[in-house]
Amino acid sequence: MTHDHDHSHGHDHDQTFQPDIEDSPFTHHQVMAEALGELLIEKGVFTADDLRRQIEHLDSRTPALGAEVIARAWTDPDFKAKLMENVNEATASIGIDSGDIPIRAVENTPETHHMIVCTLCSCYPRGLLGPPPDWYKSRAYRSRTVREPRAILSEFGTTLPDDVEVRVHDSTADLRYLVLPMRPRGTDGMDEADLAKLVTRDCLIGVSLPDNPGGV
Amino acid sequence: MSERFSVGDRVRVRRAYPPGHVRAPYFTRGKVGEVQAIAGSYRNPEQLAYGITDADRLPLYRVIFRQSDLWADYQGGPKDTTVVDFYENWLDPA
Amino acid sequence: MTGPRRVHDMGGQDAGSIPTDGHESEPWEKRMDAIRMLCGQRELLRTDEMRRNIEDLGPGVYNELNYYERWCAAISNVLLQKKVISVDELGRKMAEVEKRWTEARKS
Incomplete structure (x- = not known):
């Protein structure tokens, strides 16, 4: 974001208070x-x-980059294998810089659904997805996810059968996690760009599932 | 780096409550899980946090817990689990 | 035997519904984020130093401040501890910024 009001001395004041847009007093x-x-x-x-x-x-780090990576993994088995081994190297191989902090992918299957939290702070794969959403940083999400993941999922409109293992990952240490969702049924004819549109930020955290274009 | 535990080992998180910066979550202390993966080695955050730059390297483990082992009154599915990353100083054999 | 739970270590506690209202990053929040990254790249600030300084704000301040306010407080503390900046310099600069912004609002 840039703006052109001028100051009388030489510092860079990008990102400063903008009196023309913001009326509340600064903090x-x-x-x-x-x-x-x-x-x-x-x-x-x-x-x-x-x-x-x-x-x-x-x-420039946004969930859209994450979606692009997932769509590639859905269409390119070699890339998917690389992604499961090392997210940072895999994304670099398609020209996406996901930073120095190691990110690991966890793959949803019919048997296991992954979701990500950080109960101690709000660790998140920022290097790829940008800053986390406010709810991810909330006391509610950080407190409840490890104890009642299915209740959290239902607040996001996601219901999974009881015999599916819901696996919560608490990113406490040096690694960050990214969920690789399952490719929805009825998407066989879709190209990478269209597939990427099905993948939202919340799918990459594991609280939602990608839209199913077939409806079921 | 030689690791004290291997994948598949049962481990218990230390039931310890130090007053400073640690990365082992409260809800896991004293709980038993299984080493799911060894995730490399990293400098000890308990030293890094206090400006010690030549902190010791510690193996990092991904430990998987059954939800029913973490919470006596767990309400979800019977197969549900939580995975937490621990530095080696927080784990004992179970 | 259990010991005290620290304020930031909240896994497993009761809490309300997940908030559905969010906000886009504000310019000052992005600035804070960038300062953190740049100081990190220059090895003036490690993740665990920042985490520790956030935790050490204690329950009162931790709960009162929002996410980037905690960052701001913690990062300043680390830079003060490492003599990258001094309290006096930071105080003078803040007074200067505040004066400049107040005048800009009036004009």
Whole structure:
């Protein structure tokens, strides 16, 4: 996001308070965030350009990249094998940078459904999907998912038979997790681009299933 | 790095309550699960958290628990599980 | 025997429904995110240092602040502890920013 109001001195003020859009008073932490960035630039820890580029990079990490990766895995068995072995290397092989923090894929099957949580903070495969949604960071999701995953699933409109194993992954340590959903039935003729449209962010966390274009 | 546990081993999470930064969740302490995978080795977060940059490397294990072993009153499906990642210092043989 | 549960370690507790309202990242939140990444790349800030400083905010502050506010508090603390910045510098810079923004709002 850029804007063109000017300041009388030379710092980069991208991402600052925008009086024309925002009417509520700024908060203590917004001021601190601005001040921290400016101080670190003045001290040469990084440049204004580094900061701008990093924000652009963050903006470019989205669930759409995740969907693209899943659609590729559904259509290319070799890629899927690579993805199950090492997500970061697999995505790099199709030109998607998913960062340095190791991401692992867990594959949904008719027997096992995976869902991801971080009960201790809100660890998430940011390097690929961007920042987590607010609900993922909520006390409710972080508290309840390991104890009543099926109740959580039903709040997202997802119901699974009792004999399916619901497997919750608590990303407590150095790894981040990505769910590889099952390819819906009735999608045999679809190409990668159309398949990617069926994969939402919530499918990649495991609280939803991809839309089934056939209806059942 | 040599690992103390192998895939398939039954392990018990230490029933310990240190006052500082640890990554073993409270709900798993004292619980028994099975090593599902060894996920490499990483620097000890309990040292990294306090600015110790040459922290020891520890094997990281993916441990799978039956939900019914974690929660006496578990309401979901009988096969349901939770997988949690633990550094080696949190696990004992079960 | 069990010991005390720390505030951030919430797995298995009762809590309400999953909130359905979300918000898009605000510019200051993205800025905080970028600062975190840049400091991390320069080895001034490790994930577990940040996590520890968030946890050490304690139950009162932890629950009062939202997600990126916790980041902001924790990251500043780490940078202060490592002498990358000082309290005095941060305080002066914040006063300068606040003054500049207040004037911008008036104009």
